[in-house]
Amino acid sequence: MRALVKPHAGPGLELRDVPEPVPGRGEVKIRVLRAGLCGTDLHIERWDDWAASVLRPPLVVGHEFYGEIVELGEGVPTGDRCGLEVGQRVSVEGHVICGTCRNCRAGRQHMCAHTSNLGVDRDGGFADYVVVPHTNVWGQSDSIDPELGALFDPLGNAVHTALSFPLAGEDVLITGAGPIGVMAAAIARHAGARHVVVSDVSATRLELARGAGADVVVDVRKGRIVDAQRELGMVEGFDVALEMSGSADAVTELIENCTHGAKVALLGLPPEPFAIDWSTVITRMITIKGVYGREMYDTWYKATSMLMTSHQLRDRVRSVITHRVPAEQWEDAFTAVRSGEVGKVIMDWS
Structure with missing residues (x-):
C-alpha cells in the first residue's frame, strides 16, 4: 500500500x-x-x-x-x-x-x-x-x-476551545485565524455570541474568518483590537477570548482587551516561554484555561450534533x-x- x-x-x-x-x-x-x-x-x-x-x-x-x-x-x-x-x-x-x-x-x-x-x-x-x-x-x-x-480532529479542537465557556450573548475575541481559529469563529456564531472578532497577520486567513461568521477582523499589522471594540460600540472589553496563535504579542493584546471577569481559553502553543502581565490578570479577575486536544468523547458528540442540525454551520466549517x-x-x-x-x-x- x-x-x-x-x-x-x-x-x-x-x-x-x-x-x-x-x-x-x-x-x-x-x-x-x-x-x-x-x-x-x-x-x-x-x-x-x-x-x-x-x-x-x-x-x-x-x-x-x-x-x-x-x-x-x-x-x-x-x-x-x-x-x-x-x-x-x-x-x-x-x-x-x-x-x-x-x-x-x-x-x-x-x-x-x-x-x-x-x-x-x-x-x-x-x-x-x-x-x-x-x-x-x-x-x-x-x-x-x-x-x-x-x-473532525481540528474541528474538535475548535469546539473544545470555544465551548470551554458559555458564549450566548457574549462578546468573543479570537486571536489567530488558522483553520482552528476560523472554525472557532463559526462555532461561536452558531452558539449565539453577540459579537465575534478575529485577529491575525494574514489577510487571506482573516477573509476566511469573516466568511465563517466573524463580525470584524483585525489585521494587527495595520490596526488594533481596541479599534474593533469601538467599531462595535463595546465599552468594557471582551467577555470570552480564545487564543489560537501561540504568539506572545497576541496574548498580551488579548489580555489588554478583556473585561473584568473575562474567561480565556488558550490553545495556541508558543514556540518559547514569554512573560504575562499577571497584575492585569489578577486585578481584572480573569480566568485562564489551557486546552489540549478534544474531550473524549463529549466534544465529538457536540461537533457531530451541531453539524448534523445546521446546514449553515456545515458550510461555514467546510469553507x-x-x-x-x-x-x-x-x-x-x-x-x-x-x-x-x-x-x-x-x-x-x-
Whole structure:
C-alpha cells in the first residue's frame, strides 16, 4: 500500500510502498479516504527540535483522517448499540490513551498522562490503510461527507476551545485565524455570541474568518483590537477570548482587551516561554484555561450534533478548506500549508 513515511531522522518524507497493517485484538483496519494536514506534520517533515525529541523513525505520519472500516480485529464490539461494522464510515480520535491512569479511570481521558499519538508515536493515517484501537473510532452519519469527516480532529479542537465557556450573548475575541481559529469563529456564531472578532497577520486567513461568521477582523499589522471594540460600540472589553496563535504579542493584546471577569481559553502553543502581565490578570479577575486536544468523547458528540442540525454551520466549517490535492501530490500540499496563506489542505487517498 502507499504510505507517507518519515524514513529516518532528518528533514523530508517519502511516499513509499509498505505492507498493509493487520488489526490485532480490539483494533480496526480503516481504508483512508481523506486526510488533512496539520502544523504537527510540518514540524515532522522539517525535523525541528521538537520532532527530533519525540519521533522514532521509520513511521507513517498523519493524524487527521476519515475513512471506511474494512476489517475488525478479534474482540471489537459489533451490533446496533455502540458497535462497529465493516463498511462503516468513520473519523478517528488521534490520541490513544492508556485507560488505567487516574484521569482515564475518572472519565477525563483527554488528560491522560500516557497518551500515544497517531502519526507521532505510532503509525498514522497518511496511507491507504491504518489500524487503530476500536475505542478511537467515531462513526459518522451520511450527512458528514469525507471532507467534513477529515476535519473532525481540528474541528474538535475548535469546539473544545470555544465551548470551554458559555458564549450566548457574549462578546468573543479570537486571536489567530488558522483553520482552528476560523472554525472557532463559526462555532461561536452558531452558539449565539453577540459579537465575534478575529485577529491575525494574514489577510487571506482573516477573509476566511469573516466568511465563517466573524463580525470584524483585525489585521494587527495595520490596526488594533481596541479599534474593533469601538467599531462595535463595546465599552468594557471582551467577555470570552480564545487564543489560537501561540504568539506572545497576541496574548498580551488579548489580555489588554478583556473585561473584568473575562474567561480565556488558550490553545495556541508558543514556540518559547514569554512573560504575562499577571497584575492585569489578577486585578481584572480573569480566568485562564489551557486546552489540549478534544474531550473524549463529549466534544465529538457536540461537533457531530451541531453539524448534523445546521446546514449553515456545515458550510461555514467546510469553507476553511482551500486546497484539495491527490495523495501523490503530497509535496504540493505541504508547500501550500508552509506558505501560511491557506486554510485547510485536504489530501485525497481514495
